Amino acid sequence: MRHGGRFAVVGSYDGRCLFYSTDQLKYHTQIHVRSTRGKNARGRKISGIEPMPGEDKILVTSNDSRIRLYDLRDLNLSCKYKGFTNTSSQIRGSFSHDGKYIVVGSENQCVYIWKTHHDYSKFSSARRDRNDFWEGIKAHEAQVTCALFAPHPDLIFSHVDGELTRLEQERGERGSQSSASPDPTPPAEDAKKDSLDKKSVGSGGTSTMGYVLVTADFNGIIKVFLNRTRPKHSSLPASALMREAPATPR
Template sequence: MEAQLFSHTVDNLGFSPKHPPPPAYIKMRSKYKKEREFDRMFLAQELRAKTKTEKKRLSVATTSSTTPSGSAGVQNPIWATEFSKDGKYLAAGGQDKVVRVWAVLATPEDRRAHETEEHTPNASGHSTRLSAPVFHQKPFREYQGHTSTILDLSWSKNSFLLSSSMDKTVRLWHISRNENLCTFKHHDFVPSIQFHPRDDRFFLAGSLDTKLRLWSIPDKSVAYTVSLPDMITSVAFTPDGKTCIAGTLGGLCMFYDTEGLKLQSQIHVKSTRGQNAKGSKITGIQAVCWPPGSSTGDVKLLITSNDSRIRVYGLREKNLEMKFRGHENNCSQIRATFADDTGHIICGSEDRKAYIWSTSGFEGEKRNQRPMEMFEAHCSITTCATMAPLKTRQLLSASEDPVFDLCNPPPVTLVSREHSMNGSKPPTEAGSVQPTPTEANFRRVAESPAYIARSAVRTLTSSMRFQPCASC
């Protein structure tokens, strides 16, 4: 842009943006790193579900890479959130005993309908700020049946959903049905469940009665069971489904053959010294292929525990490879999760924040100084935090999600009063306005097709909404 454009006073400059301003970015903090990766995080949507006597809230924070994070308040905490395998749904459950499932805005029609429904003009007739909703505001399903707090959720590859509870049951649902399909009774609380990754006729359940059970859904019975030396607080399958993993109250992590639940080996998740040397409750286990999608690579275990540590072990050698710290997890059932590309780990915290670590190596990195970023996710304990999978991000992209335009808005053209007056000049005999030398050399940056399309849709919607009726 030429210097002559700025030779006038500010009063001579015009600024006419097409849209209201984007949401304010969330203040991100970092530690042990100079450059932040998540410096364009903003609150995209808050999902609220109300009953007669209770309220619960789920917050969705977004960056240019679409990274959502769930959290809950103390009065009615959400203890489990999980995206479906196809990325179309997000399930959440907690103290209010209801499993709620929200559907992702997957088409342009979904998004336009949502914008029309949620449009609340202010006194000037325009929304205060742009928004980038991820889900339909109203839950797609609300599953009722549990009589106590919901502790865990697990999706199958065919969109079946399991929920476990302090009412000593595991319940089976399907996204196409409103009712409970089956109930599996236990003798104590069931803190953790997981579908078999290859065959969703089976699922693993860990209970406080120290029993690890492999259930057969068609038979509605336990196929195999084994007793552990301590209460079971977390379970998982390896990606190939051949090994079951169970974590205990005292920090033991035990490995079993899925066929017959025969013991393979065990490790004790603990610090080598200090107050955490005895081991702490394991609150979460996640097993992933490394690198993702590899059939010949190693399997990594992400283990969260109540000593405020997150550890990554190699399955083959059972060796500790990485350890992450910084968050607070001393007494809650908070668990960390990998992003689906395993490039980052995200975890909630008792200090109301969500923490994000990169799994890539950094030069000069010290053992206990792994770079991290964090942000205030809620006004109370952040019980759950997870990153949206690739399939969800693809659906959002197909629905003309404005996240990209919000994070990378088209450039605003500052025009002097002299140039703006050119639009009022009468045309020449040739039928065109004679440009000034500066105007002839000025190039306007092209707007993206998606930005233009959304502008046209919003303009059409606005004109339809505010068109006066014949009787006015």
């Protein structure tokens, strides 16, 4: 949907995005999703369409192993993202909750992440309509059919922190030689924790703690990666962390 829900968009097998008015589904216009020359000059199947949070743009994934960002104000291509492999699968790219990152699965068992915006003044020669700088994660042993950022990551971080605190308290109780069984979470401390949890979830869905990435592969395996950007008291297991590193050019 776009422009307050007045239009709907659908992808086709021949690489077109067709726009229809939601009133009686009348045809409005279309975008040809393809390269101007080369092997991708012929349109390939559209495998995903995603609106960009807070902006009048859409992200289009296609079977030529490309993701394209279009500005709906003039239907022009804003940027093309490449690096992953998608030649025949129904793989789709999507945004993080804040629109700062793009993530997509791949047929080569990896997950790829791009920044939606770069400071191009730091690059000696970089085209603003192409983004070849990605971070790749070998996430599975089969093709990654789905990769999504959680829409409210702070809720997950708060839950994880609560579970870690509970486990630490249980270990402390088992190691105590006292016969008394004090309440592991006094009411005052419990209220304090609830207050902190509410503050950690920013207004408007803005995360203050990091990102949560969920991936699934062709064999039905689901994995969750946590990338914490704010320090915490308890450390997560290394296997549960998604490493944050500089983007790597292909």
